[in-house]
Amino acid sequence: MSAPPRTPILQLIDVRKTYATGHLEVEALAGVSLDVSEGDYVAVMGPSGSGKSTLMHILGCLDSPTSGLYRLAGTDVSTMSEAELAEVRNRRIGFVFQQFNLLPSLAAWRNVELPLIYAGIPRAQRRKLAFASLERVGLADRVEHRPGELSGGQQQRVAVARALVTDPALILADEPTGNLDSRSTEDVLALLSELHDAGRTIVLITHEAEVAAAAARTVRIRDGLVDTGELTGRAVSSG
Amino acid sequence: MLETFRTAGEAIRSHRMRSILTMLGILIGIAAVILTVGLGKGAQQQVRDEINKLGSNLLIVSPGSTTTSGIRGGRGSASTLTMSDAVTLSNAAVAPDIKQVAPVASSSLSVVAGNTNWTTNVVGTTVDWLTVRARNVAQGRFITQDDVDQGRQVMVIGSTVSSELFGQRSPVGQTVTVSGNTFSIIGVLDTIGSSTTADEDDQAVIPQTSYASRISTSANRSSITTMYIEATSQSSLSAAYQEATNALTTSHGVTATNRDFSISSQQSLLTTATSTDQTLTVLLAGVAGISLLVGGLGVMNIMLVSVTERIREIGLRKALGATPSAIRRQFLVEASSLGLSGGILGLTLGIVGAVVLPHFLSQPVLISPFAAAGAVAVALVIGIVAGVYPASRAARLAPIDALRSE
Numbered sequence: 140m141s142a143p144p145r146t147p148i149l150q151l152i153d154v155r156k157t158y159a160t161g162h163l164e165v166e167a168l169a170g171v172s173l174d175v176s177e178g179d180y181v182a183v184m185g186p187s188g189s190g191k192s193t194l195m196h197i198l199g200c201l202d203s204p205t206s207g208l209y210r211l212a213g214t215d216v217s218t219m220s221e222a223e224l225a226e227v228r229n230r231r232i233g234f235v236f237q238q239f240n241l242l243p244s245l246a247a248w249r250n251v252e253l254p255l256i257y258a259g260i261p262r263a264q265r266r267k268l269a270f271a272s273l274e275r276v277g278l279a280d281r282v283e284h285r286p287g288e289l290s291g292g293q294q295q296r297v298a299v300a301r302a303l304v305t306d307p308a309l310i311l312a313d314e315p316t317g318n319l320d321s322r323s324t325e326d327v328l329a330l331l332s333e334l335h336d337a338g339r340t341i342v343l344i345t346h347e348a349e350v351a352a353a354a355a356r357t358v359r360i361r362d363g364l365v366d367t368g369e370l371t372g373r374a375v376s377s378g
Numbered sequence: 379m380l381e382t383f384r385t386a387g388e389a390i391r392s393h394r395m396r397s398i399l400t401m402l403g404i405l406i407g408i409a410a411v412i413l414t415v416g417l418g419k420g421a422q423q424q425v426r427d428e429i430n431k432l433g434s435n436l437l438i439v440s441p442g443s444t445t446t447s448g449i450r451g452g453r454g455s456a457s458t459l460t461m462s463d464a465v466t467l468s469n470a471a472v473a474p475d476i477k478q479v480a481p482v483a484s485s486s487l488s489v490v491a492g493n494t495n496w497t498t499n500v501v502g503t504t505v506d507w508l509t510v511r512a513r514n515v516a517q518g519r520f521i522t523q524d525d526v527d528q529g530r531q532v533m534v535i536g537s538t539v540s541s542e543l544f545g546q547r548s549p550v551g552q553t554v555t556v557s558g559n560t561f562s563i564i565g566v567l568d569t570i571g572s573s574t575t576a577d578e579d580d581q582a583v584i585p586q587t588s589y590a591s592r593i594s595t596s597a598n599r600s601s602i603t604t605m606y607i608e609a610t611s612q613s614s615l616s617a618a619y620q621e622a623t624n625a626l627t628t629s630h631g632v633t634a635t636n637r638d639f640s641i642s643s644q645q646s647l648l649t650t651a652t653s654t655d656q657t658l659t660v661l662l663a664g665v666a667g668i669s670l671l672v673g674g675l676g677v678m679n680i681m682l683v684s685v686t687e688r689i690r691e692i693g694l695r696k697a698l699g700a701t702p703s704a705i706r707r708q709f710l711v712e713a714s715s716l717g718l719s720g721g722i723l724g725l726t727l728g729i730v731g732a733v734v735l736p737h738f739l740s741q742p743v744l745i746s747p748f749a750a751a752g753a754v755a756v757a758l759v760i761g762i763v764a765g766v767y768p769a770s771r772a773a774r775l776a777p778i779d780a781l782r783s784e
């Protein structure tokens with residue numbers, strides 16, 4: 140898996156994110172620099188509260204850094220208009236939230252089709268794509284269930300199906316297997332490997348070594364900083 | 379665009395309770411405005427009708443207290459007004475602005491039909507009474523000049539007298555006795571209800587000449603109790619007033635300081651009515667304004683709460699690729715469909731109420747299209763602004779901030 144270095148599709152340069160809650164300031168990211176090249180498969184690990192989700196939100200254009208530079212496919216994200224950002228989120232990124240963020244009033248397939256609505260895809264085709272995506276995560280028999288009628292693991296898989304439904308070039312997943320048993324975890328990992336092989340770029344957060352092992356490399360985060368001693372996932376698992 | 383409508387429709391359906399509450403707020407606000415304004419307008423109309431009942435362009439001449447006439451209006455005492463006064467005022471040369479004069483002599487007497495009797499106001503007058511008092515005949519005919527000239531013992535009765543004496547039977551052609559004199563009933567007056575002064579349906583009208591010769595107990599049999607004067611037009615009312623005052627002052631040989639008559643005009647009533655009208659209008663505007671304000675605040679509240687609840691949804695939709703304008707469009711369609719359906723239901727309820735309410739209140743309810751349109755417009759605007767403004771603010775947040783909002 141030692142592909143020649145390609146143009147970084149994601150490039151973070153000294154990114155900081157400070158949260159101000161009342162008079163208390165929390166520096167969630169304290170100067171992160173990171174390159175992810177096209178077709179890369181990166182696992183992000185780190186203790187709870189180390190800033191992993193914060194990093195992921197910035198990568199997904201859901202939040203903006205307090206300072207530093209974020210280039211997405213060479214473009215400085217801070218110069219993008221709202222409409223451009225909406226298009227990037229819609230067409231290029233598939234995001235799996237740590238808290239799923241499903242709309243409780245909509246059936247599983249209606250949640251999955253949401254990104255397709257904003258992509259302007261006709262209804263019949265949306266339905267077909269959403270059903271196919273749910274089938275890929277093993278929920279073909281749960282398409283009409285609402286999130287409240289699904290288990291935590293099933294909800295998580297709906298969230299994964301929604302991230303994959305637009306077939307995005309970049310998949311950002313915040314603990315996509317956090318609620319899954321080993322069987323479902325394997326299924327999701329197989330799915331991600333398949334996408335990786337098809338040339339998609341994947342960044343996922345995990346606490347589990349075996350999940351990180353599936354990735355091409357692992358980035359460790361501690362107290363808002365990238366641990367300098369970078370190790371590749373394969374090296375860890377084989378070592 | 380179709381998609382926006384579908385999404386909005388779904389949001390409305392999936393939050394049924396909230397949608398119903400929003401519509402209810404709009405509905406009640408609009409119905410309240412329509413009904414309060416309608417009730418007020420009805421009352422206003424009632425006051426106006428009441429005044430018109432008295433006859434148009436009307437002056438009323440009453441015998442005044444004089445140093446010689448003793449107790450005014452007392453039975454047996456001579457009134458200061460006589461038939462000759464009516465003749466004087468009928469003269470176009472003397473009073474060009476007076477169109478008609480209806481002299482009236484009246485007293486409360488028992489009218490007997492078979493073994494039933496009813497005490498009513500027996501009125502002796504001339505043919506012009508009908509037009510001067512703005513009345514009509516519902517059955518039969520009114521007294522004619524010939525009846526007056528011949529002093530015929532004929533009588534036209536009001537509807538109350540008719541039902542008291544004859545029940546459901548037709549009174550025309552029947553005979554009654556008053557103070558031992560037989561009168562044939564020739565007609566029945568239309569029903570107009572009570573005026574501000576008396577029950578206008580409880581009276582019996584006979585020719586003035588018959589009254590003078592058969593009924594009157596006055597020392598001077600040609601004395602009368604009141605004269606109704608109709609001016610040629612509303613604008614000539616004060617000229618007619620002046621002419622009547624001058625003519626009677628001269629013919630009675632009195633001066634401005636010891637007049638033995640008084641003339642009241644509708645003017646005083648009209649002034650009262652106009653000021654009542656104005657008070658009502660101000661009151662109405664106030665009540666309608668408050669209803670609208672309360673309704674509007676209700677709608678605003680529910681909309682604000684509903685949008686605040688849904689900031690997370692807005693954040694998620696943005697995270698999945700919705701542009702701020704797509705969000706705004708969705709909430710605009712939602713708020714306006716809620717507002718429109720609430721508005722239509724409110725209008726319907728208001729109109730139904732306006733039709734049904736009078737049956738229970740004996741109060742007319744007049745729908746004011748202006749108030750109805752205003753109420754709908756205000757509710758819609760408030761609903762839409764309150765629905766779209768917070769949504770479009772939330773749509774400007776970073777998706778993650780919206781997603782994290784409580």
Ligand SMILES: Nc1ncnc2c1ncn2[C@@H]1O[C@H](COP(=O)(O)OP(=O)(O)OP(=O)(O)O)[C@@H](O)[C@H]1O
Binds near residue numbers: 166167189190237782
């Ligand atoms: N909206 C916020 N306001 C204030 N502080 C925040 C906010 N979001 C995160 N933080 C703080 O920033 C730090 C990093 O949070 P983050 O969610 O990125 O952690 P994480 O690495 O994803 O943790 P976990 O593994 O538990 O999900 C934490 O200390 C957290 O308290």
Ligand SMILES: [Mg+2]
Binds near residue numbers: 191192313
């Ligand atoms: Mg996290």
